[in-house]
Amino acid sequence: KQEVTQIPAALSVPEGENLVLNCSFTDSAIYNLQWFRQDPGKGLTSLLLIQSSQREQTSGRLNASLDKSSGRSTLYIAASQPGDSATYLCAVSPMDTGRRALTFGSGTRLQVQP
């Protein structure tokens, strides 16, 4: 059964720092990996989607990498801002197209101090 782990569970940084969030998964047979952002009490906002054949994706100050063989992904946030404060979740979709649901990590709670 796929398991997804995110480290650290919580992170507090001063504004302007570059930071890396980590995600690991136990079964490398994935279709894709998705990073989400969740604000308190809200739904999930999709940030980046990386297909299993890709190595990285970029959107603005965000860059996500994928090393499928080692079961790892990282989300890099450049020049962090207080508005980046949220919980960041990674999730993987199985290769088996008969089951398209995501398996989620438990998230990293990020606080960016002004």
Added chain:
Amino acid sequence: DVKVTQSSRYLVKRTGEKVFLECVQDMDHENMFWYRQDPGLGLRLIYFSYDVKMKEKGDIPEGYSVSREKKERFSLILESASTNQTSMYLCASSSTLAGEGDNEQFFGPGTRLTVL
């Protein structure tokens, strides 16, 4: 933009009541999902549907049922609500059709259900 809407943001029900949570998406996605999110347990899949009238159990289907009569609408039903079903419920949709979708999942705003 993909839009997934859920019928209520907050809901308070009594134990034993029948509860309906509605989800609608406007992107003609064939896949729809219901998850629940609890502190310390993360997001867990309750049910999903890959076509009209088709459904499959997720990891925690006990105490729930679903209905998908139209492609854009996916309903979660709590037949007899219990206090341990107090949770945040999140609906999502995606497409995996060849050449049209890559299973990127889009989520609704969530429904915070409290069962007293």
